[in-house]
Amino acid sequence: MKKNAAKTIQPDWWSKSCVGAILGLSLAIALGNLIVVIGKHFFAVGLMVQIGMWSIAWLWMPLFFISYLFYTGKTAFIYMALANTVAYSCLFFLRG
Template sequence: MGADVKRAPIRPDWWRKTFAGAVLGATLAFALAGLFAWVGPGGIAAPEKSQFVMWSIAPVWMTVFGFVWLFRTGTHALLWLGGANLLAWGLLLYVRG
């Protein structure tokens, strides 16, 4: 490897991607867990379902947080995850209501 190898600079939108993954990823994970709790097998009152729902939040959140870096820009990440949040929370409110 020569000394003239150029590395790609750090993109300035990584803050937006981090925010999208951390905040919008968490809220999306909560909404998806809530949807599974209400619509999944046995409904909301199924025995031991609360433990599964509780423990499923972290893997879903970390998966979204990991894949957020595949978006082209931070703005795309914010828009897509924001839209997914609106859809998931809207469905959750519809199912509960």
């Protein structure tokens, strides 16, 4: 009987660490900017700038952790690059 070919998480932590550090930070910056752009109509601009700035660390650490949950470093790169593309596209669309 043939074993089930279940995907296992590969231990290529160098590539996953680089993806989480670089693309995770880039995505966290984009999401922090989206917080500022969306919230500036509802709150004072000075407050939104501070919330956006301090949210980057809170967003980056979970994104850095999530990069280790992908099967390989290549898939982590593809999905994080796709998420960055979507986030920056939304940011540039909303900023005008």
